[in-house]
Amino acid sequence: MKRAGLSIGRRTLLWGAGVAALGSLAALLHRSPGRRLDAPAGRTLRVVGPWELTGLEPSRAGYMFTRLEISETLFDCDAAGHISGGLAKYWEYRNDGRVLSIRLRDDRRFHDGRAVDAEAVKQCLERVRLQPGVLGRTPLRAIRARDDLHLDLELDRPYGLLPAVLSHYSTQILAPSAYAQDGRVRKLVGSGPYRVERIDASSYLKAVLADTWSGERPQIEVFEYLAVGRAESRALMAESGEADLVYGLDAPSVARMRRAGHRGLLSVRLPRTLYLKVNSGHRWLQDERVRRALSLALDRRGIATAVMRDALLATDRLLPMSFPDWHPQHGKDEGLPTQDVEGARALLAEAGWLPGDDGGLSRTHEGALERLTLKLITFPDRPELPVIAAAIQEQFRQIGIALAVSIGNSGDVPLAHQDGSLELALVARNFALVPDPLLTLLQDYDVGGGDWGAMNWRDAELEAALTELQRIAPDASGEEAARSARFTIGRRLADALPVIPICGYRAHAAAGSRVSGALVDPFERSYFISRVRWT
Amino acid sequence: MIRTFFSGLGRHVLQALVLALVVSTACFAMLRTLPGDPAYRVAAGRYGYDNVSVRAAEAVRAELALDRPWPEALIDWWGRVASLDFGLSMVTGEPVMDELVHHLGHTLWLAALATVLAWLIGLPFGILAGLRPGGWIDRACLLITVLLRAAPPFLIAIALVVVFSVQLGALPAAGHRAPSHVLLPALALALALAGGTARVAREAVVDVIRSPYFDFALSRGLSSRQALWRHGLRNAALPLLEYGGMQLVLLVEGVVVVETLFAWPGLGHALVHALFWRDVPTLQASVLVLALAFVLFHALVDWLCRLLDPRRKRVEQP
Numbered sequence: 001m002k003r004a005g006l007s008i009g010r011r012t013l014l015w016g017a018g019v020a021a022l023g024s025l026a027a028l029l030h031r032s033p034g035r036r037l038d039a040p041a042g043r044t045l046r047v048v049g050p051w052e053l054t055g056l057e058p059s060r061a062g063y064m065f066t067r068l069e070i071s072e073t074l075f076d077c078d079a080a081g082h083i084s085g086g087l088a089k090y091w092e093y094r095n096d097g098r099v100l101s102i103r104l105r106d107d108r109r110f111h112d113g114r115a116v117d118a119e120a121v122k123q124c125l126e127r128v129r130l131q132p133g134v135l136g137r138t139p140l141r142a143i144r145a146r147d148d149l150h151l152d153l154e155l156d157r158p159y160g161l162l163p164a165v166l167s168h169y170s171t172q173i174l175a176p177s178a179y180a181q182d183g184r185v186r187k188l189v190g191s192g193p194y195r196v197e198r199i200d201a202s203s204y205l206k207a208v209l210a211d212t213w214s215g216e217r218p219q220i221e222v223f224e225y226l227a228v229g230r231a232e233s234r235a236l237m238a239e240s241g242e243a244d245l246v247y248g249l250d251a252p253s254v255a256r257m258r259r260a261g262h263r264g265l266l267s268v269r270l271p272r273t274l275y276l277k278v279n280s281g282h283r284w285l286q287d288e289r290v291r292r293a294l295s296l297a298l299d300r301r302g303i304a305t306a307v308m309r310d311a312l313l314a315t316d317r318l319l320p321m322s323f324p325d326w327h328p329q330h331g332k333d334e335g336l337p338t339q340d341v342e343g344a345r346a347l348l349a350e351a352g353w354l355p356g357d358d359g360g361l362s363r364t365h366e367g368a369l370e371r372l373t374l375k376l377i378t379f380p381d382r383p384e385l386p387v388i389a390a391a392i393q394e395q396f397r398q399i400g401i402a403l404a405v406s407i408g409n410s411g412d413v414p415l416a417h418q419d420g421s422l423e424l425a426l427v428a429r430n431f432a433l434v435p436d437p438l439l440t441l442l443q444d445y446d447v448g449g450g451d452w453g454a455m456n457w458r459d460a461e462l463e464a465a466l467t468e469l470q471r472i473a474p475d476a477s478g479e480e481a482a483r484s485a486r487f488t489i490g491r492r493l494a495d496a497l498p499v500i501p502i503c504g505y506r507a508h509a510a511a512g513s514r515v516s517g518a519l520v521d522p523f524e525r526s527y528f529i530s531r532v533r534w535t
Numbered sequence: 536m537i538r539t540f541f542s543g544l545g546r547h548v549l550q551a552l553v554l555a556l557v558v559s560t561a562c563f564a565m566l567r568t569l570p571g572d573p574a575y576r577v578a579a580g581r582y583g584y585d586n587v588s589v590r591a592a593e594a595v596r597a598e599l600a601l602d603r604p605w606p607e608a609l610i611d612w613w614g615r616v617a618s619l620d621f622g623l624s625m626v627t628g629e630p631v632m633d634e635l636v637h638h639l640g641h642t643l644w645l646a647a648l649a650t651v652l653a654w655l656i657g658l659p660f661g662i663l664a665g666l667r668p669g670g671w672i673d674r675a676c677l678l679i680t681v682l683l684r685a686a687p688p689f690l691i692a693i694a695l696v697v698v699f700s701v702q703l704g705a706l707p708a709a710g711h712r713a714p715s716h717v718l719l720p721a722l723a724l725a726l727a728l729a730g731g732t733a734r735v736a737r738e739a740v741v742d743v744i745r746s747p748y749f750d751f752a753l754s755r756g757l758s759s760r761q762a763l764w765r766h767g768l769r770n771a772a773l774p775l776l777e778y779g780g781m782q783l784v785l786l787v788e789g790v791v792v793v794e795t796l797f798a799w800p801g802l803g804h805a806l807v808h809a810l811f812w813r814d815v816p817t818l819q820a821s822v823l824v825l826a827l828a829f830v831l832f833h834a835l836v837d838w839l840c841r842l843l844d845p846r847r848k849r850v851e852q853p
Contacts, residue, residue, distance in 0.1 A: 240700035410584035411575020
C-alpha cells in the first residue's frame with residue numbers, strides 16, 4: 001500500500017525532461033539555417049546533389065568544379081551538343097587538320113589575379129596529358145604557346161574530336177599557383193565566376209563571386225554545395241524548402257513530388273542509354289537471330305514505365321535522341337518499340353532452339369543436347385540496374401531462356417570482357433563524356449570492341465565510318481560527309497545489335513521558391529548558377 | 536582505489552591492443568576475399584564507373600601496389616597500425632588520418648547527443664513505469680518500446696524528416712554546417728535507443744522498490760522520494776550503465792544508417808563510402824577506430840560501475 005504513494009516524483013521527472021529537451025531545442029533552433037530564419041539580405045544559394053568531392057584533382061571530381069562554374073575548359077557546348085568557345089575565343093584547324101590553333105579570350109583572369117595566358121594553359125594541359133583521362137588518348141603530339149593569347153596543338157594525325165575532348169572536365173584550366181611542387185593540385189585556382197572559399201572533407205563546398213570575374217555579373221554571389229548521398233534525403237530537402245537547387249532526384253520521388261504539387265520540378269533527357277552488352281562471339285549469341293530474339297523478348301515499355309517511371313524512355317536505339325544527327329530516321333518519331341514474344345520464339349526456332357516439356361529451349365548440337373541458359377552480370381552503382389535485371393530474367397523466361405543474374409561490382413564488366421567470360425551484361429553508358437558521342441563510340445565499337453561496348457564483334461562498314469568521322473574537322477566544310485558517316489554508324493548499330501538498347505535516362509531536379517531561371521543541362525556540364533536569380 | 540583503477544586500465548589497454556591486432560587482421564582478410572577486382576573498384580570511385588577502362592584500372596593497380604603478395608601487404612598494414620600512419624586514401628588522395636579525425640569528431644558529437652537524448656527520453660518514462668508496474672504508463676511504454684525497437688532507424692529517420700522538416704519546417708533535413716543539423720540524426724538514433732533504456736530503467740526501479748533495503752528505508756520513516764533518491768537511484772543506475780555499454784553496438788549500427796541518410800560526415804558515412812569504393816586504408820582505419828572506441832567506452836562504463844558499486848571493489852580486494 002505504501003508503494004501506491006510513490007507517484008510523488010512523476011510530474012517533477014516529466015517536467016524536468018520536457019524542459020531540458022525544449023530548452024536545448026530552442027537554443028539550437030535559434031541558430032537554425034531553416035527556411036523560416038533565412039535573412040533576406042546576403043542570401044546564400046543552397047545547392048544539393050549526390051556527388052561527393054573526391055579530391056581536387058580535375059580527373060577525379062573535376063566535373064563538380066566545372067558544374068559549379070569555378071573552373072573553365074577551353075571549349076564548351078550548347079544545349080544541342082554543338083561545340084562553342086569556352087576560354088578559347090577563336091579556333092581553326094591548319095596543316096590538313098594536324099594543328100589546332102586557338103586564340104584565347106583576353107578578358108579572363110585566374111582567381112589569384114594572373115591572366116589566363118597561353119603559357120598557363122600550356123603548363124596545365126601538359127600536366128593533364130600525364131593524368132588518366134581523355135586527353136591522354138588523343139593523338140596530341142605537342143602544345144606550343146605562340147604568344148600570350150595564341151596556342152597551337154599539334155597532332156600526329158587529323159583528329160577532329162580535339163575541341164570536344166578539350167571540353168571534358170579533366171582538361172579544365174587551373175592557374176600555375178594551383179599546383180604543389182610535386183605536381184599535385186593543392187588548391188583550386190580556376191577562372192570561373194566563382195572561387196572556392198571553403199571545402200569540408202568531401203561533402204561541402206562554399207564559393208563566392210570572384211572579384212577577378214569580368215563577365216556579366218551574376219545575381220547569386222554566394223552558394224553552398226552539399227553532397228547528399230541518399231536520393232530520399234535529397235527529395236525531402238527539396239520538399240522542405242531547405243535547398244534551392246536539388247539535383248539527382250530519383251523517379252519515384254519526382255512522381256510523389258508531382259502529386260504533391262511541387263512547382264519547381266525540372267527534367268531533361270540525358271545522353272545515357274541502358275543496354276545489354278552482348279558477347280557476340282559466344283557460341284549461341286554469335287547468331288544474329290538469337291540476338292534479335294533477345295531484343296524482341298524485351299518489354300522495354302514495361303521496364304521504362306515501371307522502373308524509370310516514364311514510358312517514353314523506352315528505346316531500341318543506342319544513341320539517345322539528344323543526338324538526332326545520328327539516327328537513320330533523323331529524329332522523326334519512330335514510335336515506341338514493342339515486345340514480340342511470338343516473333344522472338346520464331347527466330348529462336350529458326351536458329352534451332354525449340355521448347356521442351358518445361359518450356360525451356362534446347363537443341364541438339366553435334367549429337368549433344370544443349371539448353372539455352374545464359375548468365376547476365378550487372379552492378380548496383382545505379383540502383384535501377386538490379387531491378388531491371390530481374391525484369392529481363394522474367395521476360396527471357398517467357399521465351400524459354402533461363403537467365404542467371406549475378407550482381408557484383410561495376411569492375412566485373414570490363415574484367416569479364418577482357419577474360420572473355422562475359423555472356424550478357426546490363427549496363428548504362430553515358431554517350432556525352434565529351435559533347436560528341438564519337439569519342440565513346442570509338443572506345444566501344446572500333447576495331448576490337450570496348451570494355452563497355454561491342455565484344456567479339458566487327459563491322460567493316462561501321463569501322464570505316466568511324467575512321468572517316470575522326471578525320472573530319474568539326475566545321476561546316478565536312479558536314480555532309482559527317483552526316484552520312486553518322487547515319488551509317490547509327491544504322492549498323494541498330495541492325496546488327498552488338499548491344500541491345502533498352503531505355504534512356506532523364507535527369508530530374510527541383511528548384512525552390514526563392515529562385516527563378518534554374519536550368520538542367522542535358523550534358524551535365526553546368527548547374528548554371530550564374531544565371532539563377534532570386535525571386 | 537587508484538591501484539584498482541590502474542590494474543583495470545592495464546587490462547583494458549591489453550584488450551585494446553589484442554583487439555586492434557585481431558580487427559585489423561580480420562578486416563584485411565575480409566577485404567582480400569571480397570569478390571571483384573579492387574583496382575577497378577577504386578578506379579570507379581575516383582573517375583566514375585563508365586570512365587573505367589583496363590588502362591585506368593592498371594594505372595591504379597600500379598600506383599597503389601595492389602598486386603603485392605598478401606603477406607607483404609599484411610605486414611605493411613600491421614606496421615602502419617603500429618605507427619598510427621594509415622597512409623593516403625586511395626580515392627581522394629588525402630591523408631587517412633586527417634579524414635578520420637574529421638569524421639570521428641562528427642560521430643562522437645552525434646553519438647554523445649543521441650545518448651543524452653535517449654536517456655532524457657527513456658529514463659523518466661522508465662522510472663515512472665517502474666514506480667507503478669502494470670499501470671497505464673508502464674503499458675504505454677511497453678507498446679512504444681516494442682514499436683521503436685521494431686522500426687529500423689532508416690524508417691524512424693524518414694518519419695522525423697517528414698514531420699520536422701517537410702511538415703513543420705522547423706529543422707533542417709540534412710547537412711552538418713549549423714548546430715541544428717545534428718538534432719534530427721541525434722533524435723533518430725536516440726529514439727531507437729530510448730526504448731531499451733526505458734525498459735531497463737523500469738526493471739531496475741521495480742527491483743529496487745521490491746527490495747528489502749527499500750522497505751527498510753521506508754520503515755525508517757523516509758519518504759518515498761527520499762528513499763528513492765538516497766538508496767534507489769544508485770542501485771538502479773548499475774544495470775542502466777551496463778546496458779549503456781551494450782547499446783554501443785546499436786549506436787554503431789545506427790550511425791552507419793543515420794549518417795548516410797542525413798549526410799552527416801561521420802565515421803559511418805565514411806565507412807559506407809570506403810566500402811563501396813574499396814578504399815582499403817580508409818576502411819581499415821575506420822573499422823579500427825570504431826573497435827578501439829568500443830573498448831574505450833566499455834572501459835569507461837566498467838570504471839563508472841566500480842565507482843558506483845563498492846561491492847565490486849571488495850570482491851577484487853578481499
